[in-house]
Amino acid sequence: MKRERRHFDKEFKMMAVNLCLSGKPTREVADELGIRVELVTRWKREYHQYKEGSFSGHGNVNMTDEQKEIARLNKALRDAQEERDILKKAVSIFSKNDGKFSNS
Structure with missing residues (x-):
């Protein structure tokens, strides 16, 4: 059976990144939010590259x-x-x- 893809809004991603920036380990943040560590790592990388322009959504390229x-x-x-x-x-x-x- 095919799993449905989950979508996360910009606020959720910013919250996860902010938790990591506050000093929490990425793995701990991912476990608390119930998501993969790779997602949080990718969101952090995107935030560091584009700052507030991050997470434009729907495949739009920053x-x-x-x-x-x-x-x-x-x-x-x-x-x-x-x-x-x-x-x-x-x-x-x-x-x-x-x-x-x-x-x-």
């Missing part, structure tokens, strides 16, 4: 300001390359002179 800027620039580059490719095709189509539309 990014630093630099990572956000890189992602924005990569998107702009892809858009510009796509526009360039379209224009190249259009130029090649319109530059073909087969005499159909000219009065010569």
Whole structure:
């Protein structure tokens, strides 16, 4: 039988991290909350990396300001390359002179 996946809200995760930061061992916090030690360890790592931006939920990726800027620039580059490719095709189509539309 398939076990249903448990979901933890941001407040629960912050509480677990705060208990660890207050000096309690990670294993003890996990045992008290009835969760795996690996979860608490991952939540601590995410908190140390993103601070208050941690635990955005639903698979949303937390990014630093630099990572956000890189992602924005990569998107702009892809858009510009796509526009360039379209224009190249259009130029090649319109530059073909087969005499159909000219009065010569």
